[in-house]
Amino acid sequence: MQFDNLILEKEDDLAILYINRPKAMNALNAEALYELEEAIKEVKADPNVKVMIVTGMGDKSFVAGADISFILPLSPAEGRFFSDLGERVMRQFELLEKPVIAAVNGFALGGGCELAMSCDMRLASETAVFALPEVGLGVIPGFGGTQRLPRLIGEGRAKELTFTAEVINAQEAYRLGLVNHVYPLDQLMDQAKKLARKIAAKAPLAVGYAKFAINKGLQVDIETAMSIESDMFGMCCATADKSEGMSAFVEKRKPKFMGK
Structure with missing residues (x-):
């Protein structure tokens, strides 16, 4: 545009x-x-x-x-x-x-x-x-x-x-x-x-979830904020990037994140 x-x-x-x-x-x-x-x-x-x-x-x-x-x-x-x-x-x-x-x-x-x-x-x-x-x-x-x-x-x-x-x-x-x-x-x-x-260079979905957790968490009490963090952590565990990142760590190689 x-x-x-x-x-x-x-x-x-x-x-x-x-x-x-x-x-x-x-x-x-x-x-x-x-x-x-x-x-x-x-x-x-x-x-x-x-x-x-x-x-x-x-x-x-x-x-x-x-x-x-x-x-x-x-x-x-x-x-x-x-x-x-x-x-x-x-x-x-x-x-x-x-x-x-x-x-x-x-x-x-x-x-x-x-x-x-x-x-x-x-x-x-x-x-x-x-x-x-x-x-x-x-x-x-x-x-x-x-x-x-x-x-x-x-x-x-x-x-x-x-x-x-x-x-x-x-x-x-x-x-x-x-x-x-x-x-x-x-x-x-x-x-x-x-x-x-x-x-x-980091996992883009994880970075986005971290941004959401920080921004949203600053607006609520600490207990609610930690619940938001747990939700975002759980969502990360549904991503291919989580599997790739941890597999790369175990295999001592650089991860190839796809944003999925």
């Missing part, structure tokens, strides 16, 4: 999604959000794709937020609809059974920070900066930021960043636990692909 605001490339068993709105610093409007939804559907439907990487086109901006010129005239009802749309799209990254890595190559502000947080892992360039600046604009984060940031870095620190709209650099984001790793900008995509290929 051709996109106006995105570029979706396939590289072996990886999908690389570029947010491509250079005149708007890759900011998200409604059209871009709908295209993100379509891109996720395409990745989900492609059996050859095992891991997805999301990044911004260029070397200055991952996503510089939601498009302010688009939001400015919105009525309350329209604002609610736009927030619902953004939340729904971000949620699709979490619900995708394939891991998603954010390669944050510059500004990750507002909706951009929220997009990064909806991914499973975040790698940042040394030039990346993060913020939820919405209260300085008279609104609040509307794409899940008030919910994901506390889950990632804790309630107190999340409230401080949200209430002050403070901009933090990549090293501070790493210290807070918002990002997994920080790399020089010219190494970021290579490192993202290296991590993606390390994951892609």
Whole structure:
């Protein structure tokens, strides 16, 4: 599918999604959000794709937020609809059974920070900066930021960043636990692909089940969470990949996973 605001490339068993709105610093409007939804559907439907990487086109901006010129005239009802749309799209990254890595190559502000947080892992360039600046604009984060940031870095620190709209650099984001790793900008995509290929080499169904167990388990009490884990473990035992992986271990060879 051709996109106006995105570029979706396939590289072996990886999908690389570029947010491509250079005149708007890759900011998200409604059209871009709908295209993100379509891109996720395409990745989900492609059996050859095992891991997805999301990044911004260029070397200055991952996503510089939601498009302010688009939001400015919105009525309350329209604002609610736009927030619902953004939340729904971000949620699709979490619900995708394939891991998603954010390669944050510059500004990750507002909706951009929220997009990064909806991914499973975040790698940042040394030039990346993060913020939820919405209260300085008279609104609040509307794409899940008030919910994901506390889950990632804790309630107190999340409230401080949200209430002050403070901009933090990549090293501070790493210290807070918002990002997994920080790399020089010219190494970021290579490192993202290296991590993606390390994951892609594992049993894809098992990785998907593990993602589901972690994400779902974080929303419930520990007893229910462990029951979810047991369910996913049992589902793994129904796969050919489980037999292949364990047979390969016993036979001291490299497994050949088929995603079945």
